[in-house]
Amino acid sequence: MSQTISCMIMRGGTSRGPYFNMSDLPSDREACAEILMKVMGSGHELQLDGIGGGNSLTSKVAMVGPSTHPDADVDYLFAQVSIIEKKVDFAPNCGNMLAGVAPYAIETGLFPAQKDKTTVRIHNLNTGKIIHSTVLTPNGQVEYKGDITISGTNSPGAPIELTFLDVEGAKTGKLLPTGQKTNLIDSVEVTCIDAATPVVIINAAQLGKTGHEAPSELDEDHEFMSRLENIRLQAGELMGMGDVSESVIPKPILLSPASQGGTVCARYFVPHKCHKALAVTGSIAIVTACCLPGTVASKLIGENENTSFFTLEHPSGKIELTAQRKEDNPSELNSVSLIRTAKKILSGTVYLN
Incomplete structure (x- = not known):
């Protein structure tokens, strides 16, 4: 019998990939990586046996689950899946895929929609940082249609405001890891x-x-x-x-x-x-x-x-x-904000034959 996993494919910013509920994937990173490589079709330049697009921007995965942080509503783990090599990197972060996290959390019941607008506090497991994502939710539903077009996409969408808090030292713990500005x-x-x-x-x-x-x-x-x-x-x-x-x-x-x-x-x-x-x-x-x-x-x-x-x-x-x-101290920042859009493309089941 084929193993299957539910997923939602979304464009987040200028990237695209499947979004999974963390509870549907192994917590062990090596076991998780094996599944993600099958999902995306790693090992072939066109990723023919999976849903990857043969490009680093379309070979990305977002995993979302209940928050393990007191100041957040959901956890988000990003994975960059190699195309030709059978390798998955959990070290980097992706702010474009992040644009789809709040919509996915609301769509799947991980976080309830509020009236008109909903702000979801996201805990990024790759960096340990908190990001606030505000999406339009008229009538309690995520609104994807809009007139905002971001460079690198060809379809407009509703604005998603991302505010990155405390951005310093995401991976190294230091803003200037070498100790020098240059x-x-x-x-x-x-x-x-x-x-x-x-x-x-x-x-x-x-x-x-x-x-x-x-x-x-x-x-x-x-x-x-x-x-x-x-x-x-x-x-x-x-x-x-x-x-x-x-x-x-x-x-x-x-x-x-x-x-x-x-x-x-x-x-x-x-x-x-x-x-x-x-x-x-x-x-x-x-x-x-x-x-x-x-x-x-x-x-x-x-x-x-x-x-x-x-x-x-x-x-x-x-x-x-x-x-x-x-x-x-104006040379230090409290936060950085920007607008992205997201598009729900498909919701269904991936087969891991």
């Missing part, structure tokens, strides 16, 4: 910062790039990609993360001057391919670095302690974020 790696100035996710920020010009190249152009420059990976590996050691050759974090980010009226332009790597848009967690790390004087990001944009609104340009358009600065 470090030199292979004669390149970098900022190693851990805010929502660990990243390595580099001024694109230091690597001979404009920072406005198409993702495919960067991916096909093998010498550049090799150099970028070498910097990432050394950054991982400096950040106290050890050998990160088998991990997707820290993520490298190239920054350059904005060309479309934004704050700064970004090219985000995942980490061995350039993202066709920009990850939510990566964008939070960029904004945090922009607010901290002396970092690669703040030097590039010109340090301004009064700025609270940031527009980050990326290959598919832009993403807008609001930083709530601490009154006693």
